[in-house]
Amino acid sequence: MRVIILGATSAIAEATARLYASEGADLLLVGRQQAKLDAIAADLKVRGAVRAETAVYDLAAPENVRSALAQFCATLGGVDHVLIAYGVLGEQDEAEQLTDVAEEILQVNFNSVAAWCLAVADVFEGQARGSLVVLGSVAGDRGRRANYVYGAAKAGLATLVEGISHRFASNGPRAAIVKPGPTITPMTEGMNRKGALWATPEQIARVARRAADRTGPVFYAPGRWRLIMLIIRNLPTVIFNRMSI
Amino acid sequence: MRSFVSKDDIRSWGGILQGQHFVSRPNWRDQLPRSIAEARDADHSLLAIGLGRSYGDSGLNPGGALVDMTALGRIISFDPATGLLRAEAGISFADILDLFVRRGFFLPVTPGTRFVTLGGAIANDVHGKNHHLAGTIGRWVRRIGLLRSDGTEIELRDDDQTGLFAATIGGLGLTGLITWAEIELMRIPSALMDVETLPFANVDEFFAVAAESEGSADYTVAWVDCLAKGNALGRGLFTRARHAPRGTKLARVEKPKLTVPFSMPSFVLNNLSIGLFNSLYFYKGRRAAGKATTPYLPYFYPLDSIGHWNRIYGRRGMYQYQSVVPPVTARDATTEMLKAISKAGEGSFLAVLKTFGEKVSPGLLSFPQAGTTLALDFPNRGQLTLDLLSRLDDIVREAGGRLYPAKDGRISAAMFRAGYPAWETFAQHVDPAFSSAFWRRISE
Ligand SMILES: Cc1cc2nc3c(=O)[nH]c(=O)nc-3n(C[C@H](O)[C@H](O)[C@H](O)COP(=O)(O)OP(=O)(O)OC[C@H]3O[C@@H](n4cnc5c(N)ncnc54)[C@H](O)[C@@H]3O)c2cc1C
Numbered sequence: 001m002r003v004i005i006l007g008a009t010s011a012i013a014e015a016t017a018r019l020y021a022s023e024g025a026d027l028l029l030v031g032r033q034q035a036k037l038d039a040i041a042a043d044l045k046v047r048g049a050v051r052a053e054t055a056v057y058d059l060a061a062p063e064n065v066r067s068a069l070a071q072f073c074a075t076l077g078g079v080d081h082v083l084i085a086y087g088v089l090g091e092q093d094e095a096e097q098l099t100d101v102a103e104e105i106l107q108v109n110f111n112s113v114a115a116w117c118l119a120v121a122d123v124f125e126g127q128a129r130g131s132l133v134v135l136g137s138v139a140g141d142r143g144r145r146a147n148y149v150y151g152a153a154k155a156g157l158a159t160l161v162e163g164i165s166h167r168f169a170s171n172g173p174r175a176a177i178v179k180p181g182p183t184i185t186p187m188t189e190g191m192n193r194k195g196a197l198w199a200t201p202e203q204i205a206r207v208a209r210r211a212a213d214r215t216g217p218v219f220y221a222p223g224r225w226r227l228i229m230l231i232i233r234n235l236p237t238v239i240f241n242r243m244s245i
Numbered sequence: 246m247r248s249f250v251s252k253d254d255i256r257s258w259g260g261i262l263q264g265q266h267f268v269s270r271p272n273w274r275d276q277l278p279r280s281i282a283e284a285r286d287a288d289h290s291l292l293a294i295g296l297g298r299s300y301g302d303s304g305l306n307p308g309g310a311l312v313d314m315t316a317l318g319r320i321i322s323f324d325p326a327t328g329l330l331r332a333e334a335g336i337s338f339a340d341i342l343d344l345f346v347r348r349g350f351f352l353p354v355t356p357g358t359r360f361v362t363l364g365g366a367i368a369n370d371v372h373g374k375n376h377h378l379a380g381t382i383g384r385w386v387r388r389i390g391l392l393r394s395d396g397t398e399i400e401l402r403d404d405d406q407t408g409l410f411a412a413t414i415g416g417l418g419l420t421g422l423i424t425w426a427e428i429e430l431m432r433i434p435s436a437l438m439d440v441e442t443l444p445f446a447n448v449d450e451f452f453a454v455a456a457e458s459e460g461s462a463d464y465t466v467a468w469v470d471c472l473a474k475g476n477a478l479g480r481g482l483f484t485r486a487r488h489a490p491r492g493t494k495l496a497r498v499e500k501p502k503l504t505v506p507f508s509m510p511s512f513v514l515n516n517l518s519i520g521l522f523n524s525l526y527f528y529k530g531r532r533a534a535g536k537a538t539t540p541y542l543p544y545f546y547p548l549d550s551i552g553h554w555n556r557i558y559g560r561r562g563m564y565q566y567q568s569v570v571p572p573v574t575a576r577d578a579t580t581e582m583l584k585a586i587s588k589a590g591e592g593s594f595l596a597v598l599k600t601f602g603e604k605v606s607p608g609l610l611s612f613p614q615a616g617t618t619l620a621l622d623f624p625n626r627g628q629l630t631l632d633l634l635s636r637l638d639d640i641v642r643e644a645g646g647r648l649y650p651a652k653d654g655r656i657s658a659a660m661f662r663a664g665y666p667a668w669e670t671f672a673q674h675v676d677p678a679f680s681s682a683f684w685r686r687i688s689e
């Protein structure tokens with residue numbers, strides 16, 4: 001199995017890559033820092049990856065997505081799964097005041113990811129198989145004060161991936177959006193990560209790995225978030241507006 | 246302190262000690278110097294924390310900073326020809342076993358839980374049931390990456406002449422952050438264990454079986470019914486085991502099936518239930534005695550199948566007590582300790598008795614030394630329990646023994662210093678920015 005991971009230095013991506021490694025996959029790790037990619041690649045090889053290649057690429061400001069993707073595929077001699085994991089929470093307060101901060105959040109989390117997704121969709125359609133797994137967020141399910149610019153990007157992503165999944169429906173390929181709840185990774189460093197709602201990257205990784213093999217297209221991670229978000233989405237506005245969540 | 250968060254829920258595994266800490270959990274080794282610098286700038290002392298399986302106060306630093314190492318679990322290299330594994334210090338023994346048992350390698354030394362980190366295991370220089378053959382984990386450590394608070398990272402080797410390697414092995418986290426380590430894994434023929442269980446009727450019989458077994462068995466340990474009195478004093482079950490020479494290398498890795506979701510009310514554990522448990526365990530074990538082949542997980546880690554088993558001791562927690570007494574006094578001191586426990590009626594579920602062999606521990610503060618070790622756990626009943634423990638202290642001290650810091654939260658500075666005469670030499674290697682509740686207690 002040949003797997004390309006965009007944003008391979010994310011804690012969730014690394015945990016997912018370990019699952020792939022244990023299956024003896026060939027991996028291409030794409031990120032922006034060579035030293036981090038090397039450390040992960042060395043680890044994955046001992047954990048069973050047949051290959052763990054690395055590529056440094058400016059994922060959030062891609063020059064030519066299609067040719068870059070073709071290059072990645074060529075490195076592995078083809079592709080079976082693509083995981084897109086990079087993302088940034090951003091500073092909501094700043095985003096409300098400074099347009100470029102908001103644009104940056106949208107660029108990293110939505111525009112650039114959308115470009116990769118569309119390019120991957122074409123490759124998968126061409127070969128009539130393949131699984132695309134994209135990390136969204138429960139934050140995309142209902143906008144809230146604390147992070148709605150980020151949430152909007154993740155909401156857009158969910159719709160885009162759903163659309164790709166629909167486009168694939170009668171063919172071989174799959175597309176899935178994984179929506180993690182709060183997870184203990186560098187992204188949430190500095191928050192008070194206490195309590196039962198916080199997940200580990202390993203928990204999210206298991207869902208992301210499974211998502212590649214199942215018909216989704218929406219996977220909450222851990223699964224209990226499906227119910228929680230169902231409730232939150234359906235809360236009457238008067239109540240929701242009074243909550244500080 | 247940007248990368249630190251204040252937390253008030255860090256508890257020792259025994260559950261008695263709790264404190265407020267500033268905790269940082271770096272995902273990359275190159276972030277460690279920044280965490281150290283931030284804590285120093287805020288005038289907080291530092292300590293590493295692994296999986297928090299130490300029972301007492303050696304893993305806590307209340308009011309200070311803790312660097313949680315558990316996100317640093319990457320393997321750096323592995324050489325199947327030599328078995329040398331180099332990994333970041335936060336990798337867990339569980340992870341190492343999952344990866345390497347199927348390839349025919351095992352930890353050279355393992356404690357009774359696999360949920361410990363490599364760094365934590367080195368910092369306590371842990372021992373296992375094969376102590377008579379393998380010594381402590383420190384004997385299998387070839388290299389250590391040690392980050393000091395001045396920002397320098399030192400590669401320590403096992404032939405180090407400066408004393409810093411010997412101080413770091415069993416150094417209770419006080420010499421700096423272990424960022425990575427290289428250990429030598431051991432080859433095994435299968436993932437199965439040949440285990441033989443032999444009942445023994447009293448302390449003398451224990452010593453007889455132990456002496457007879459050490460020559461032939463790779464792993465030995467005994468469970469003692471410490472509420473038995475009179476003639477039955479010191480009755481128990483002795484197990485001796487080896488890696489089965491044939492069989493599968495694949496062990497099903499089971500997730501804990503049961504978990505104790507919250508601290509149980511303290512009436513659940515009383516003398517009656519502990520006494521009953523001990524008697525039942527003994528009779529059941531005696532009936533089932535004999536030879537069997539089992540997967541390695543339940544053999545080495547019986548408690549790991551119950552998540553958070555420590556919570557059965559309730560909100561008041563428990564005391565662990567592990568001593569070692571030298572061979573000359575072992576028989577008498579062990580008998581006296583068991584008498585004191587049985588007389589006090591303070592039962593222990595998990596009384597474990599084992600003889601340590603002659604292998605010298607490499608650390609200045611390593612706990613294991615030749616002799617007999619007794620490990621006990623007591624539900625915290627306040628003064629009653631403390632009185633019994635200080636009675637045990639007297640026996641251990643008189644016998645020329647000492648206690649295991651990983652399991653202690655209470656001994657006096659005098660008792661510690663008497664048991665660890667090298668502590669002053671050790672103190673010279675302590676990193677000035679590092680400290681722990683334990684260290685403040687016994688060094689000040
Ligand atoms: C059920 C059970 C059975 C046990 N059986 C045994 C046994 O048979 N033999 C035995 O020897 N022990 C035994 N123990 C004790 C356990 O092995 C030790 O306490 C071990 O050190 C715990 O590892 P940890 O990762 O949880 O470390 P922690 O408890 O988190 O930390 C232990 C110490 O290591 C230091 N430390 C942790 N990581 C680092 C690092 N990266 N750099 C520097 N210092 C560091 C900490 O500061 C602390 O002083 C047992 C414990 C339990 C709960």
Ligand SMILES: NC(=O)c1ccc[n+]([C@@H]2O[C@H](COP(=O)([O-])OP(=O)(O)OC[C@H]3O[C@@H](n4cnc5c(N)ncnc54)[C@H](OP(=O)(O)O)[C@@H]3O)[C@@H](O)[C@H]2O)c1
Binds near residue numbers: 007032033138180
């Ligand atoms: N953690 C959570 O609570 C949570 C919850 C829901 C969804 N998610 C989503 O899960 C995914 C993975 O996040 P994580 O939690 O694993 O966090 P993480 O470990 O902090 O990873 C974030 C990743 O994004 C990359 N990245 C950030 N900004 C970038 C940019 N401008 N250009 C290129 N790459 C960039 C980072 O690269 P560097 O390593 O080079 O910095 C890193 O690989 C993200 O999409 C996130 O939105 C996370």
